[in-house]
Amino acid sequence: MHGAVVEMTAERTPKAVATVWGLLVLNTLGSAGARTIVPLPRSLIQMVTMGALVLAFALALAVNVRLRIRAGAFLFLLSLLLVLSVVSSANLESGFGALFRCARLALFIGTLWLLSRWWDGGTAFVRQHVRMYFAVLGSVAAGLLISPGAALPDLYGGRLVGALWPLTPPQIGQYAAVITGLTVLLLLGRRIDRAGAAFVIVPSLVLLALTHTRTATVGLLAALALAIGSLVLTSAAARRFFVWAVVCAAVAAVGFASALQSWFLRGQSRENFSNLTGRAKVWDALLAEPRSLSQRLFGVGLGDKSFGGLPIDNSWLAVYHEQGLIGVSLVAAIVLVLGTVALLRPPSLARACAIFLISYCAIASYTEAGLGDASPYLLHLAVAASLLATPVAAPVLPVPERPLRRVPRWARRSEVS
Template identity: 80%
Template sequence: MHEEPEHGTPRAVAVVWGLLVLNTLGSAGAKTIVPLPRSLIQLVTMGSLVAAFALALALNPRLRIRPSAYVSLLTLLLVTSVIASVNLESGFGALFRCFRLSLFVSTLWLLSRWWDGGLTFVRHHIRMYFAVLGSVAAGLAVSPGAAMPDLYGGRLVGALWPLTPPQIGQYAAVIIGLTALLLLGRRTDRRSAAVIIVPSLVLLALTHTRTATLGLLLGLALAIGSLFLTSAAARRFFGWAVLCAAVAAVGFASALQTWFLRGQSQENFSSLTGRAKVWDALLAAPRTTAQEWFGVGLGDKSFGGLPIDNSWLAVYNEQGLIGVGLVAAVLVVLGGVALLRPPSLQRACAIFLISYCAIASYTEAGLGDASPYLLHLAVAVSLLAAPAPAPEPAAPPAHATALTTPGAPRRRVPRWARRPEVS
């Protein structure tokens, strides 16, 4: 990918971002080729978060941070999570998850120093998740049976690291969208973009992930639409996209329908693969006033032993109505700031990430805890941040100004005041 100078951003920041990505990969998923104990995976992911915080602190020892409504709202969400978790309704694991979220938010505060409206964090994001997809592709090449097991209906999973199809689809969709926007804005060349987009599209198709696919298409439509009036390339891209979509809808309607339904019955599809039953049970469960407002504490995003798979209901269950209000404020504030910014590539990338997270929140959990979705939104914040003001040059001493200003009389320095020359 075409490189741009990263003014004022240490290269070690990319390492910190990679460690945050590793932490949010999770420890539950498909069976891997080489069995990995869950305790070992949790040790690696939690250790990566501690290392990320320590390295960010070493890079920013004076604790220079930039004001950020996004991280401020996450801090309030952390406070709400602690209040809900101290009752131990979700066990001691809730307090451990609060500690993890505190390290995660603290690391984002430390990194906010380098959020300057540039594309630095976009490139870090693409590189890190492309490396994750590389491990998925390697697992598919080594053991196709383990990478596409019958347990998941033949959908692609992580065979080297336990990754589920929705996770892989999410990572692929996000880097496809960001890379396409970089290509559209001429910040990368076609060859570099193809190296990322083509294999990522193949992996996305193998996951059969509908949420990621819809998020990619709708997010790109909104992002490109924000450039429609100011970019001829965006208008051409949009036109070709509409034409290709029309051709695909007519010529491949049956194949697309088969891929989209994934062999499910109409009843199973209408209930969102059983998600609606879990949602109804969660909403019907009795709650105290404290649980209604603050939730039951951070858990594993499940109810009755089944995954919730909805960010809003997961937040409602674990952080209550206050948590739901804070998460909604995050999306509203970021969306409002993006709309107020003048058209630019950075704004388009931010709109893509914000809209993708909003769309995926309906069938995926993660907006209320340390997750890839919070990293996506952090990248959007870095894109919407105002450029850091350049430091003003120090004023030269008065005598130096007098000696160097054109037309100023030169003062003669007495012999006794001159410094001896060193040979």
Template identity: 80%
Template sequence: MRADPTSRIVGTVWGLLVLNTLGSAGAKTIVPLPRSLIQMVTMGALVAAFALALALNLRLRIRASAFLLLLTLLLAMSVISSVHLESGFGALFRCVRLTLFVGTLWLLSRWWDGGLTFVRHHIRMYFAVLGSVAAGLVISPGAALPDLYGGRLVGALWPLTPPQIGQYAAVIIGLTVLLVLDRRTDKVSAAVVIVPSFVLLALTHTRTATLGLFIGLALAIGSLLLTSAAARRFFTWAVLIAVVAAVGFASALQAWFLRGQSKENFSNLTGRAKVWDALLAAPRSASEELFGVGLGDKSYGGLPIDNSWLAVYNEQGLIGVGLVAAIIIVLGGVALLRPPSPARACAVFLISYCAIASYTEAGLGDASPYLLHLTVAASLLAAPATATTALPAPEVPRRRVPRWAQRSEAT
């Protein structure tokens, strides 16, 4: 069955948004790619996505939601914090990027109907990205598993870091598992996605993505236990396998989890805690405390912050932190109020994953894959569109009947 042209164009727009959020910094690729070229490609993808979405929705039919309203407020806060140029002119460029990103989401909201369409677009696009990672691994294993990253898998064709690859793999594994549990896809197609993605996830040694996958899936499947026998069977088998693995492969799992790090390095989260302490200890003015210093590259003192909440606090202040928290709370609250369904389970998984990953990954306050994950969750939680109710026919005024006619009718 062929997809209709509109659905294909929406999928293309979504793919361009995914391309825009891949980033331009990462490992060395087999063919060196200048960062300026990568930035031109990613920014061009965003401009094309906005133009294509606008051409598809010229009448500007949108579906307002609390998620998009909060995201727009976060954009306004980002502009306010960036106009002071404390982070340089790059902050204004990032504001323009975020504006196009949010604008494209508004244009796509017309097709948010609580269905699984955007879930399928999400899986296809990130599986294509993982396909490029697998191709790089086959072409040049040395470049894909460099010593610089401790032998962890990176993108050898496009500069992707191990946490990025782990995130993409974990998200599509979780979504595909939920689809196959509800028989929205066949087992062969699901295996084609899940098995290679899980191998790539294991090669990245990404702890955050792995924990986010398992905890997110546990919460999502838990939301289906009362209504789905398949979910109950899967949950039972998953618990048994987890117990056997914990008992029989404890040393191997511990070695994989520690990645050869010392206990001290592991306790301070691979040096992240030092950056966090320095950021929180730095003096700030009242304006910087409330509004931040403007959109930057999510770093402090030349080192990555690697925490969404602290990155938002640094760049968009306490008000920005409040808006991001409101986005997570609103989406989570709406998901709890929805009746059990595959769409709700997918939304629970995505919200849970983003909340867990926010502790060691940045991105909730700017155009990023995490905002795309939350956008898919928002589309799943949208109420189905209803047909416009027809207006009642106007009443025809009664003709006044003379009294003599009424008397003749009565007789």
């Protein structure tokens, strides 16, 4: 029939894309952290992480040699942030290391542009995100089994650190919280069975508890509540999970109140807890620092997210210090655009996962830095952007009409007779 269409299968994500994503995860693990069982020179770790980023960009370029990309507000705003970072770092107030960090950020964003070809609103990048960070947590668990003393050092107050790769408790807590929340949502969306979900969730929660990371715990609970809330009206499984979660939370609050309070305080005084373990003092000093108009607008250039030799531990203040008020505006625009798009989408698993990632990054930004530079937080937001991308329309091709069959002469004669 003329005008009929042929349904075409969507292009599958190449395995090389998963490799590229794993290399990006490796690049964002960082080079500073706890002492490892086998001492690793920081120069060697930096060589591995930067080599992973260069290899990721080269592999992404090889897979997407025709440079097919999907433009969107997220990548456009990230590119503007890169331009701003180069401008703020050009005067070398933060040294030549600022230009090196700009080059790293350029490769990072360039790789995301190349991968955007496969951003189709599906959960492929969610699954790869969970796999990669679960592998990282596997190395943490292996270090804990091999050398419990090195994995739970007194230097960090007995909190869990990376004994094979230098990872800090907040890093481990972040990875555990993110993959736990995403796996719960995949379970509710029936994209993973219960055994597979338990295999990921149970050890991740154990490692999260051993890190005593309050930001990751609060971020997980709050972001997961928002994500599941977006599914309550359309998913019976989400409603059941929400009810059970409320009941369990009430029981835990009544029966284990003292234990939860001691875990949350981590042996600190209430005064130390109130000023966020000394973070508030660094924040006050940073805000009180005299700055020129140029420094207020553009910052002092990309640095190591520290002020006066102490970590800033706040994404917004770190961006203000390094990229100025313009940088803060761009980062806020990234979060607001992704959040607005997520809220305007109809309820779905992809939307719920995006809401979880955006909410977690927004909550963690108060006590963690990373939204203005290549970091796991930008990877989380990139996954959210891939989930919110409009699915690619399948090409529609007309079915060629069959040629008219020629009627034999004897048939025409019989019809006439």
